[in-house]
Structures are given as C-alpha cells and as structure tokens.
Amino acid sequence: xxxxxxxxxxxxxxxxxxxxxxxxxxxxxxxxxxxxxxxxxxxxxxxxxxxxxxxxxxxxxxxxxxxxxxxxxxxxxxxxxxxxxxxxxxxxxxxxxxxxxxxxxxxxxxxxxxxxxxxxxxxxxxxxxxxxxxxxxxxxxxxxxxxxxxxxxxxxxxxxxxxxxxxxxxxxxxxxxxx
Ligand SMILES: [Fe+2]
Numbered sequence: 001x002x003x004x005x006x007x008x009x010x011x012x013x014x015x016x017x018x019x020x021x022x023x024x025x026x027x028x029x030x031x032x033x034x035x036x037x038x039x040x041x042x043x044x045x046x047x048x049x050x051x052x053x054x055x056x057x058x059x060x061x062x063x064x065x066x067x068x069x070x071x072x073x074x075x076x077x078x079x080x081x082x083x084x085x086x087x088x089x090x091x092x093x094x095x096x097x098x099x100x101x102x103x104x105x106x107x108x109x110x111x112x113x114x115x116x117x118x119x120x121x122x123x124x125x126x127x128x129x130x131x132x133x134x135x136x137x138x139x140x141x142x143x144x145x146x147x148x149x150x151x152x153x154x155x156x157x158x159x160x161x162x163x164x165x166x167x168x169x170x171x172x173x174x175x176x177x178x179x
Contacts, residue, residue, distance in 0.1 A: 040155070069168065
C-alpha cells in the first residue's frame with residue numbers, strides 16, 4: 001500500500017466498509033456522500049420501475065404518445081441510476097442497487113394499481129416526480145457542503161432534467177387545472 005493510499009484508508013473509512021482509494025476527498029465526507037448517493041439511487045430505481053408500470057398499463061385515447069413518453073422518461077432514470085451507482089463506487093463505496101434494496105430505502109409512495117386513464121397516470125407520476133425533484137435539489141447543496149463539486153454537478157444535471165420531466169407531465173394537467 002502506498003503512502004497516499006494508506007492516508008485515505010483511515011479508521012473512519014474501514015469502520016464504514018469503504019474501499020481504499022487515492023481520491024482526494026476525506027473518508028468522513030465520502031461516508032456521507034455515499035449514503036446520500038445510495039438514497040438517491042433507491043429513489044431513482046423505484047421511480048424508474050413506476051414509470052415503466054405506467055408505460056405498460058396506460059389506456060385511453062392518448063395511449064400511444066403516453067406509452068412512448070413514459071418509456072423515454074424511464075430510459076433517462078435508468079441512466080441516472082447508472083451514473084449515481086458509478087459515483088458511489090468512484091468514492092470507494094458499494095452501490096446498493098437491487099430492486100429489493102431500492103424498495104427498502106425509497107422515500108417515494110408505491111404506485112397505484114387501480115388507475116387506467118392516461119391523465120390519472122400523468123397525475124400519479126407528477127405526484128412522485130415532485131418529491132423526487134425536491135430531494136435531488138436538496139442533495140446538490142448537501143454534496144457541496146461535503147466538498148464534492150462533482151457529485152453536486154451530477155445531482156444538478158439530474159435535477160435540471162427531472163424538473164423538465166415534471167414540466168412535461170404537468171403540461172398535460174395545467175390546461176384543466178387552470179380552466
Ligand atoms: Fe416497452
């Protein structure tokens with residue numbers, strides 16, 4: 001083990017099960033960052049599976065455009081999950097990314113099984129995207145406080161795109177809501 005490596009592989013790091021790494025972020029901060037990233041990984045995979053649920057089960061006269069839109073959104077969430085998991089491992093952590101791990105940690109409510117119509121699916125997804133966007137936005141500042149501009153940048157990218165997706169969903173509802 002090199003001197004640089006042993007410096008970062010401190011007791012705090014070992015105690016919390018982190019891998020040895022030469023990255024120049026303290027073990028103490030990496031523990032916090034990894035926990036933050038794993039929470040968002042769980043929310044992201046949960047939301048991915050919920051958007052797929054909508055993609056498969058949506059009915060109504062807007063079926064085909066919503067079926068396609070939901071699949072596009074699900075694909076983006078899958079990419080975010082991959083980026084979050086790889087940032088966790090870059091920081092010396094273990095990504096907790098199975099369906100069961102995500103289900104145990106996700107902060108989002110479960111998706112309803114008793115809805116069919118496109119607008120009901122849009123509303124259910126908007127109700128889940130809103131808290132997802134809020135948590136991701138909060139994590140930008142938290143990652144900055146832990147001295148990791150790169151993780152903050154990843155959260156910023158996800159935040160910007162997720163806000164856009166919330167807009168795409170809500171654009172279907174605003175004409176009715178504001179009439
Ligand atoms: Fe499909």
